[in-house]
Amino acid sequence: MSRLLDRPSTAETLPQDKSLLVSWQNPETRTYVLLGRAVEHVDGTYTFQYFPGVEKNPNFRAIPGFREVTRTYESTVLFPFFSGRIMSHRRPDRDEWLHKLGLASNAAPFEILARSFGKRVADTYEMFAEPEVDLAADSLRFLVPVHGLKYQSAEARELVDYGRLKEGAILRVVAESNNSADVRAQAVFAETGDQLGYVPAPVLDYVEILGQSGSFAARVTAVNPSSDGLHLRVLMRLEWKAQTPED
Structure with missing residues (x-):
């Protein structure tokens, strides 16, 4: 490993x-x-x-x-x-x-x-x-906001606005290699299939410096009130796990 x-x-x-x-x-x-x-x-x-x-x-x-x-x-x-x-x-x-x-x-x-x-x-x-490091699991854990909610669908924003997105909910993180703005982009989806936004690009920068391949998993940590602005509405606990030869 x-x-x-x-x-x-x-x-x-x-x-x-x-x-x-x-x-x-x-x-x-x-x-x-x-x-x-x-x-x-x-x-x-x-x-x-x-x-x-x-x-x-x-x-x-x-x-x-x-x-x-x-x-x-x-x-x-x-x-x-x-x-x-x-x-x-x-x-x-x-x-x-x-x-x-x-x-x-x-x-x-x-x-x-x-x-x-x-x-x-x-x-x-x-x-x-700075993320917590778990050497035994070859992983990093970040607390970050989901970026880009304001650019997503009305259905995605309604999940947040009407309380249907709950703390602890699993989020699906999917690589978006065809993204014209950033080929490293990682899209974040709710369990309903609605896209909420993206993993913050600075997280991708940080992981890239490590020089290792890996994958992301995430859960909702908090859903903030609308007064906090769309940029900070959804916070997630994001885990990045380094790829091992067995993967």
Whole structure:
């Protein structure tokens, strides 16, 4: 059996460290780019580093405040780019906001960003927690939104709007190699056969860096209210399993 030994690397990390993957959607081409990794280290310090070679992507743009692509940024406080995406402690509705995210009032910054995906109206950056690695099963587990629901059928959106898509429901993930926008595309279907959208492209970027073939499986983790926007309506627990010689 092949072994999933290494995550895509930037700076050195420890098992106790918390990591966020940072992506950006080019508003002109609508293409997503996996940019780099932010780490909250066990000693309370923070680092950010781009993935090697990301600047060669024609859709790449440097993040404001992180202009030097080969530098490892270090700080004793959370970088403003990230802290500005977390509701202030002074806001009276902060606890309500955290509750909607399924978090306690004392949730740590990286916990919050991993559940809110760092979304802001002002830009097109998106963050998600680095996947859990199961070495015994050669698999990765992501918590991510289903992308592209707004482009799907009225029937698919009704599944979500009228509560017919339930937490825990199995989702079918199908490779769409004839997709003209991205031959790596992985379409996501409900058990009814209605397409809900796609696996986020930054997940495909992450898996591609591993240099191994594999397949996806998924379940619904949460169906969010319409006030969260179509982009974050359906969250899924996505598992990628590396292909083995026996497969």
